[in-house]
Amino acid sequence: MKSYRSFKAGDVILWRGEPLEFVASMVQGVASLSKTLEDGRTQMVGLLLPSDFIGRPGRKQIEFDVTATSDVTLCCFDRVPFERLVDETPHVAQRLMELALDELDAARDWMLLLGRKTAREKIATFIEMLARRGRSNTSNLTAQSELPMTRDQIANYLGLTLETVSRQFNALKKEGIIDFKNRHQFEVKDIIALNEATGDDADGGVLS
Template sequence: MRFTAKMRPKCSECPIRHRAVCARCDDSELTTLEGIKAYRSFAAGDPILRRGDPLTYVASVVRGVATLNKTMEDGRTQMVGMLFPSDFIGRPGRAKIDFDVVAVTDVTLCCFQRKPFESLIETTPHIAQRLLEMSLDELDAARDWMVLLGRKTAREKIATFVEMLVRRQDIEGSAGTDGPLILPLTRDEIADYIGLTLETVSRQLNAMKKEGILRFTDRRRFEIADLAALHLATGDDSEDTLVY
């Protein structure tokens, strides 16, 4: 678990300033946060937190992509979340988490010691409110994913996954807007996220390529050639995406 020297960049210049837990904080609250925060970096593939480990800090993802993984005794694994910049890691009020957090690309975190952060929550309603809002958003996302896992076909799963990627990468601008999209996950990891095998993922991805829905420049880079067809393939209501 390698990490760089602990730096404290100015919150005011932070790229996730307006979307992270601290989104609603005023200047004085930011100053308090700046006092207890520290950046940490992880290389692609590094574990960030392990299931059952004592949770000493909570954090915001500043850069990169991390995943939340649950593994059964016999090795079957299910990814239960992907974290993009501005997403929050850790659970105030509990000392352990029940899944592994892994950096799938190079990741930079903005970390807060758990204890001081917890007392901050009690005294700073702006943080508590934002955290509640973010948790409820995650809950909504988790429930959408339950529909995917329980009821969608392999093709619909892939289409939904790709559409989610587009939405999140667009918002982040994390990959240079409008350039080719990037698959941050291997076929195997995608399979673990949508409840399939890597072979089925590969076949469906190539099927969509042949149908002219996706255009790959490389095994990891691609563009959406036909956004309407992609959405149609998700099985979701046409309105669903427009709600936000």
């Protein structure tokens, strides 16, 4: 009933519409949920990080593709016994509800970003999000952080083109707000300015 499965960067984990035979928990790596228009334009509609959950009780299929962004390891459970577990354990059902509501909040934040933010604001928001994670609270927010995707994937996440992503990264670098150790390691040099560049309300209670 429980098993581990691995995927290499770029592998498709689940296709849209495919019958859902298992649910899973992310063990390591980054995966993305994405939707595609008829002519090939795509938009990521979610990001899966370690400890995130794939699958939904009561649904036999999903409306988006799930793709491994980096190498991914999943801990999978057969769907049928899992659903029995959910039915019998109110605590588990409640936890799944929590997760769904968290995802919904995240989706709505992203809708604001996609619909109303400029390219610069989108990039700043994305960087701030990455920098905030890992270094979960007080400790120095200005340390090295990992950029876990290519420019093209970032563009699909932010509703931009890869060229615009590249330009905005380098603009922020030129202004001394961030710096790159290499293409996938960056450091925030000026959190205040970064936060101002997001277009959001001041600090969100994280800055001193």
